[in-house]
Amino acid sequence: MSDKKLATGGRRTIAVAIAVLIIAFPLGYSIAGYLFAPGDPDGPPFLERPDPKYDSCVRETVFMRYHHWELLRSVREEVVRYGKRGDVGLSKCRDCHTSRERFCDKCHHATSLTPDCFDCHYYP
Amino acid sequence: MKVAGGTVLAGSSCAYAVRFLIASGAHGAGVDDISARKWGMVVDLSQCPADCTACLDACREENNVAYHGDPRYDIHWIRKVRLEDESGTEGMGKSVVLLCNHCENPPCAQVCPVQATYKRDDGIVIVDHHRCIGCRYCMIACPYNARQFNFKDNEDWPNKDHPRRSHGVAEACNLCAHRLDEGLLPACVEACRNAGAGALTVGDMNDPDSDISRLIAGSAVKRLKEDLGTEPKVFYIGL
Numbered sequence: 349m350s351d352k353k354l355a356t357g358g359r360r361t362i363a364v365a366i367a368v369l370i371i372a373f374p375l376g377y378s379i380a381g382y383l384f385a386p387g388d389p390d391g392p393p394f395l396e397r398p399d400p401k402y403d404s405c406v407r408e409t410v411f412m413r414y415h416h417w418e419l420l421r422s423v424r425e426e427v428v429r430y431g432k433r434g435d436v437g438l439s440k441c442r443d444c445h446t447s448r449e450r451f452c453d454k455c456h457h458a459t460s461l462t463p464d465c466f467d468c469h470y471y472p
Numbered sequence: 473m474k475v476a477g478g479t480v481l482a483g484s485s486c487a488y489a490v491r492f493l494i495a496s497g498a499h500g501a502g503v504d505d506i507s508a509r510k511w512g513m514v515v516d517l518s519q520c521p522a523d524c525t526a527c528l529d530a531c532r533e534e535n536n537v538a539y540h541g542d543p544r545y546d547i548h549w550i551r552k553v554r555l556e557d558e559s560g561t562e563g564m565g566k567s568v569v570l571l572c573n574h575c576e577n578p579p580c581a582q583v584c585p586v587q588a589t590y591k592r593d594d595g596i597v598i599v600d601h602h603r604c605i606g607c608r609y610c611m612i613a614c615p616y617n618a619r620q621f622n623f624k625d626n627e628d629w630p631n632k633d634h635p636r637r638s639h640g641v642a643e644a645c646n647l648c649a650h651r652l653d654e655g656l657l658p659a660c661v662e663a664c665r666n667a668g669a670g671a672l673t674v675g676d677m678n679d680p681d682s683d684i685s686r687l688i689a690g691s692a693v694k695r696l697k698e699d700l701g702t703e704p705k706v707f708y709i710g711l
Contacts, residue, residue, distance in 0.1 A: 428600050431506045431592060431653050439633060467638040468601065470629060 396450045401443045406436050417463075438469050448472060507593035510705075511647055512677040513661075514687045515569050517710035519671035522567045527672060528552060530663030534648065536636035538626045545623045549645040550660055568711065569672070571660075572597060572618040572645035573696060573704030580610035580619060580644075589642075595677075595705060596647050604641040611642055615697050616704075619644040647674065677705070 405412065407419060419436065426432045445451040448471040456463065465471075531550045532539060538547045550571040557564035578597045580589045588603035589610050599610075611619045622637050629636060634650060637643050648658035652674075656662070661672045675684030687693070693707035 424602060428598070428602070429590070429592070431594065431649065433653055464638075468635040470632040470635070 395445070395454055396447070397444050399444055399446055405444075406440070420465075438465070438471060442471060446472070505593075506653075508678065510595040510677045511574065511652060511674060512595070512684055512688075512705040512707065513571075513574075513647070514673045514684050514691075514693065514707045514709065516671045516673070516687075517566055517568060517708060519669050520567055520569060521669060522554075524667055524669060525552070526663040526667035526669070527569065527660035530659040531645070533630045534634065534651075534659035535646075536626055536629055536631055536634060537643075538622060538624065538637075540624065540626075547620045547622060547643065549620075549643070566710070568708070570616065570618070570696075571706065572614075572647075573616055573702070573706040574647060576703035576705060577701060579613040579615065579702060583609045583613040585609065592649070594652075596649050596652070597644075598646045598649055599641070599643055601637050601641045601643070606640040606642060608642055610644075614644075615700055615702065 423436045574597045588600045664672045675682040694711045695704045
């Protein structure tokens with residue numbers, strides 16, 4: 349009687365242990381990978397402004413870092429649908445920040461984003 | 473660190489305010505209300521030489537319109553069609569320049585399910601390619617066959633200051649709205665003038681003193697398919 353209990357109880361324990369291992373191993377691997385990953389030696393990407401045609405950007409750096417896509421989207425609505433052209437536009441960004449690789453793509457690649465703006469809008 | 477965190481908080485909470493901040497900043501000084509104008513075009517076929525392609529080339533260059541040499545994929549915002557007399561008599565044909573007529577009651581704008589095609593306040597029928605889903609309903613609706621679908625865009629990019637369209641959207645002549653907004657003439661009109669023909673005229677129909685208003689009032693103008701009630705704004709002299 350006690351032998352039978354031990355046999356079935358033991359099998360169940362082993363099965364549960366294997367299931368826990370199967371679940372915990374990938375999770376633990378990725379957590380360990382994140383904790384022990386070597387940081388980016390370069391730090392945050394440097395966005396260059398090789399040709400400063402204007403004194404300052406149309407908006408502050410911090411604003412651009414967090415809201416440039418919202419800015420571009422709003423301007424898009426205004427320009428295309430209402431014809432109200434102003435001082436913001438991708439071609440104006442191009443005046444100072446001349447290279448897409450060393451400006452836009454720096455952060456986009458780092459965060460693996462692929463905005464499709466550049467299918468239509470020229471940015472070298 | 474704390475400053476950055478505080479800025480992030482402030483920045484994200486300003487998300488709604490961003491729209492208004494941008495709206496006040498993005499209007500350039502001196503941009504008048506576009507609804508004051510109503511753009512129209514007059515095509516004087518008597519001035520249009522049969523073998524001239526100045527407007528066609530200029531439109532393609534200015535707007536990066538796709539050309540592959542393959543009639544399945546080529547897009548033409550402005551076309552020149554040769555109408556021959558039924559009897560086939562030589563010299564009795566005429567060349568007609570066809571483009572989007574920018575109707576007052578545009579059927580394409582009526583049927584667009586997402587309102588990507590719409591009539592701007594100044595009368596130009598324009599496609600917002602960010603919103604177009606490529607259903608091609610506007611192509612079916614247009615009685616003038618002015619709209620075309622972009623299957624493959626150009627490999628080259630003649631005018632890098634102006635965006636092109638990528639595959640999957642429907643496009644048509646937008647009367648060079650980007651040039652009109654800056655006070656320039658559309659590319660076809662300028663090219664026609666430079667070629668010496670002066671057959672195309674674009675102007676403000678709301679202004680009784682503009683060239684186009686005088687031409688419409690003074691000449692025998694005709695529009696295409698007037699019985700359909702679309703009220704096109706491209707007038708032809710000598711059709």
